[in-house]
Amino acid sequence: MDLVDFARGTALKIAFVVFFVGVLWRLVNVMLLRHRQMLSEPRRSVGAAVLGGLKGMGSRSWPHPEFIKRTVTGEALGYSYHIGLFIVILFFAPHIVFFGSFAGVRWPALPSSIITIFAVITLTLFVAVLSRRLGHPVLRRLSNFDDYFSWFIVALVLVTGLMATAHVGGPYQRILGLHILSFDLLLIWYPFGKLMHSFYIFPTRAIDGYLMTRKGAPS
Amino acid sequence: MARPETEPTIGELLDRNGVSRRSFLKYCTAMASLLALPPIAARAMAAQLRAARRPSVIYLSFQECTGCLESFTRSFAPTIENMIFNVISLDCDDTLMAAAGAQAEKARAQAMEANYGKYLLVVDGAVPTADGGVYHCAAGRTGIDLLTDCAKGAAAIVAVGTCASFGGLPHADPNPTGARAISALVPGKPVINVSGCPPIPEVITGTFLQYVTTGRVPDLDEHLRPTVFYGNSIHNRCYRRPFYDRGEFAKTFDDEGARNGWCLYELGCKGPTTYNACATVKWNNAVSFPIQSGHPCLGCAEPEFWDRGSFYSPIPTARWGKAGEVSTAEAGTLAAGAALTGVAIGAGSVVLARRRISRLQRTPQSESETHNEE
Numbered sequence: 001m002d003l004v005d006f007a008r009g010t011a012l013k014i015a016f017v018v019f020f021v022g023v024l025w026r027l028v029n030v031m032l033l034r035h036r037q038m039l040s041e042p043r044r045s046v047g048a049a050v051l052g053g054l055k056g057m058g059s060r061s062w063p064h065p066e067f068i069k070r071t072v073t074g075e076a077l078g079y080s081y082h083i084g085l086f087i088v089i090l091f092f093a094p095h096i097v098f099f100g101s102f103a104g105v106r107w108p109a110l111p112s113s114i115i116t117i118f119a120v121i122t123l124t125l126f127v128a129v130l131s132r133r134l135g136h137p138v139l140r141r142l143s144n145f146d147d148y149f150s151w152f153i154v155a156l157v158l159v160t161g162l163m164a165t166a167h168v169g170g171p172y173q174r175i176l177g178l179h180i181l182s183f184d185l186l187l188i189w190y191p192f193g194k195l196m197h198s199f200y201i202f203p204t205r206a207i208d209g210y211l212m213t214r215k216g217a218p219s
Numbered sequence: 220m221a222r223p224e225t226e227p228t229i230g231e232l233l234d235r236n237g238v239s240r241r242s243f244l245k246y247c248t249a250m251a252s253l254l255a256l257p258p259i260a261a262r263a264m265a266a267q268l269r270a271a272r273r274p275s276v277i278y279l280s281f282q283e284c285t286g287c288l289e290s291f292t293r294s295f296a297p298t299i300e301n302m303i304f305n306v307i308s309l310d311c312d313d314t315l316m317a318a319a320g321a322q323a324e325k326a327r328a329q330a331m332e333a334n335y336g337k338y339l340l341v342v343d344g345a346v347p348t349a350d351g352g353v354y355h356c357a358a359g360r361t362g363i364d365l366l367t368d369c370a371k372g373a374a375a376i377v378a379v380g381t382c383a384s385f386g387g388l389p390h391a392d393p394n395p396t397g398a399r400a401i402s403a404l405v406p407g408k409p410v411i412n413v414s415g416c417p418p419i420p421e422v423i424t425g426t427f428l429q430y431v432t433t434g435r436v437p438d439l440d441e442h443l444r445p446t447v448f449y450g451n452s453i454h455n456r457c458y459r460r461p462f463y464d465r466g467e468f469a470k471t472f473d474d475e476g477a478r479n480g481w482c483l484y485e486l487g488c489k490g491p492t493t494y495n496a497c498a499t500v501k502w503n504n505a506v507s508f509p510i511q512s513g514h515p516c517l518g519c520a521e522p523e524f525w526d527r528g529s530f531y532s533p534i535p536t537a538r539w540g541k542a543g544e545v546s547t548a549e550a551g552t553l554a555a556g557a558a559l560t561g562v563a564i565g566a567g568s569v570v571l572a573r574r575r576i577s578r579l580q581r582t583p584q585s586e587s588e589t590h591n592e593e
Contacts, residue, residue: 005527005538008538010539020553020554023561024557024558024559025561025564025565028566029565032565033569033573097536098536101532101533101550102547104547108466112466167452172454176492176534
């Protein structure tokens with residue numbers, strides 16, 4: 001069994017199980033924990049609060065006008081590399097084949113050259129994000145192992161993917177094995193680190209929006 | 220490596236057979252081109268070849284289908300007759316030689332004795348090692364015994380075909396005969412693997428020629444294959460590569476993409492992970508190769524290609540199912556099971572957390588702490 005077979009076989013299976021167990025564990029954990037009681041008299045109806053929750057998902061995903069000058073760099077970097085990541089992950093032909101082998105459906109791919117351009121831009125943005133984190137005094141103090149390791153693991157998948165596409169760093173099979181193995185590692189780390197934000201981000205914004213509306217504040 | 224001094228050189232043999240200098244130089248130019256050498260190397264090759272004596276070659280066959288030898292006999296440049304009459308001295312090959320039985324054994328023994336330390340040992344097929352090697356016996360000897368004996372006096376060993384190079388089909392799971400690759404059985408001997416099922420004829424003869432010309436083992440890759448033939452992946456040299464780069468793939472063997480000659484990646488092509496000269500040297504005098512004929516590359520030149528699931532499952536497909544590939548149902552079942560386990564663990568941890576909170580709430584001095592936790 002070589003590296004590719006291990007990475008897409010045993011290692012992927014373990015990663016797959018850890019990912020699903022971990023994600024559901026953490027989601028259920030957060031959902032079932034006791035919440036703070038709302039002590040004030042509700043100002044708005046439940047229906048209005050639900051709508052406020054939906055609105056909150058959108059409004060809280062956009063920079064607040066009052067702080068936009070201070071936050072625009074971070075927001076722009078964040079949005080840009082997320083979009084880049086989504087394009088690379090979802091529209092590269094081998095990725096579609098990979099996900100399709102589980103899901104049973106495939107969708108049209110983008111040309112490899114376009115994907116490569118997006119991957120290089122995304123990686124550059126990743127480096128910029130890390131530089132900003134290291135260079136910003138407040139951000140640096142707020143950062144811990146989780147931030148850096150989550151960054152490292154996503155960057156590792158990107159770098160090994162680019163290496164496999166460009167056929168550098170050794171035989172394709174070995175680099176492909178490393179790429180899939182780094183993805184396995186990402187799946188394992190996913191539920192336990194800050195990558196889990198992808199599952200929390202919209203529900204938490206919706207709940208905030210709901211509670212704010214219920215209390216009569218703008219969501 | 221040279222034959223006894225009484226033997227004519229290759230140049231003398233060619234002169235004797237009426238081969239003109241011009242024809243010989245054209246032949247050397249073609250060979251230099253095949254080996255990716257610069258044009259000037261053709262002259263050096265010609266000089267070297269003329270002065271060289273034909274090396275004695277002993278060809279052994281073990282667990283194989285004779286496909287590799289069939290391929291060898293279909294070489295166009297150089298042709299098999301040119302090769303065995305002018306470039307090498309094929310002193311023993313059970314399949315091609317007229318002699319059989321004791322006579323064939325005697326011919327092999329004589330060739331080994333006369334050229335001890337200088338002959339080229341060519342092997343096709345894997346060697347069974349289980350149960351004392353009884354699964355391959357000839358003339359009362361096991362294959363492993365014969366190989367060990369012949370390897371002692373060999374200057375180098377050429378393992379022809381994927382079976383000899385990596386174990387191939389006999390080595391495939393569950394490998395009941397304990398088949399092993401030649402390189403694993405002859406420690407200390409230089410081994411050149413010429414993998415493929417079968418290898419390209421010109422790659423076999425080209426490897427022999429390179430050895431005769433340079434007098435040394437050529438540059439090899441990590442799988443001991445000559446880099447001149449195995450240095451590039453099929454994918455990198457494939458004429459369908461532009462379709463891959465544009466994201467145009469055949470989805471079935473008879474769809475529009477297949478008719479338009481689009482990339483066969485989604486039909487299981489192993490070109491990206493297979494290193495061989497199929498896309499450049501091609502087959503049948505450079506007429507075509509499997510991908511050009513509309514079939515995905517099987518990856519036959521790579522180790523353990525039989526054990527990598529279906530030939531038609533694409534490279535990035537996950538592999539943990541019983542049949543190699545993971546079906547949607549299997550993935551779904553595993554995900555559902557893992558998700559339920561996660562829910563159970565999550566719920567269990569919440570119950571424990573709530574109990575802890577209730578216990579703390581019953582303790583008056585912990586009230587403020589409890590409030591914060593809630």
